[in-house]
Amino acid sequence: MKRTKKERQRLLTETIEDNPFVTDEQLASQFGVSVQTIRLDRMELAIPELRERIKDVAAKKYENEVKSLPIDEVIGEIIDIELDSRAISIFDVGAEHVFQRNGIARGHHLFAQANSLAVAVINDELALTVKANVFFVKPVRAGDRVITKAIVRGQHNEKNRTYIDVVSTVNNDTVFKGEFEMYRTKGKGDNHETSN
């Protein structure tokens, strides 16, 4: 039994509300219609595309979670975070981020994404970068989506230091790696708000 358009659009709205991360392809297969039909439905219903939905969800979810800086100061969009443990962000490289001459992304933008994620992952009101060793492994270009993962790998409570490894990939290829040494006001163990 084929659903009416109205019925399909009602179910579509519900499905996306339940799972904002569902793709147009998955919806098309679920409702037995073409991807183009799903896109038109979304346009009529004013439901943003997946990428925008991810950003919205992430911004709402992590707004109150990140402690060391306001979320709008993070370069890139945080899509997952567990304070003092791990964090992931995405950054879409645009024409404004590359060298005019060769179209390669400028190093400080990749550094900025990685560095601000290293700040964001810290469960403290104050986090400052002390030292960073970074490697630009492969050129990144406009249109690339950089996925950056930060992993807290150690700490030194007496020195108020946290050590963070960061890896950035484009299509699963590593493009950037960094080791960040961060200063924070208190060690993990001093912080009674965490379960660590």
Added chain:
Amino acid sequence: MKRTKKERQRLLTETIEDNPFVTDEQLASQFGVSVQTIRLDRMELAIPELRERIKDVAAKKYENEVKSLPIDEVIGEIIDIELDSRAISIFDVGAEHVFQRNGIARGHHLFAQANSLAVAVINDELALTVKANVFFVKPVRAGDRVITKAIVRGQHNEKNRTYIDVVSTVNNDTVFKGEFEMYRTKGKGDNHETSN
């Protein structure tokens, strides 16, 4: 014999044309008038202040000199450069460069100034950052003027590498240090345009 205002302004214009780096204090002492009088003269004659004159002179002078990127892509203003040897830039930290919460300059701006100077100093059409070890020594704040010096300290022709040390200071205090490993298309020795 006291000069007329007209005579003083004629001489003032000439003096600044001859040496754009002369300060208002030096001009006041030379003409036996107050610094305030010099400022008013400059305003009447539409001669910009020293800082702007430095930027103008630098932009004109280095526009054709820097090879690895267009000068407007350098973060900060280059005020001196000798390709494949050394370079200096200044960067005035504004409110837009600091963390809202603590007023401390964000690391990626200091990194950007240092990194783009490391690119600019290279006498090659293509220069890319391979690796950087950076140290944020002291917090920098809005209103600070960061003076960054890059020194080429070595190279490896077979690997097409140039190694550059960068130090940034505010009022002669070191605030940032970095070691940059750069990729270039040809070694210094291959480049017949230089005298190295």
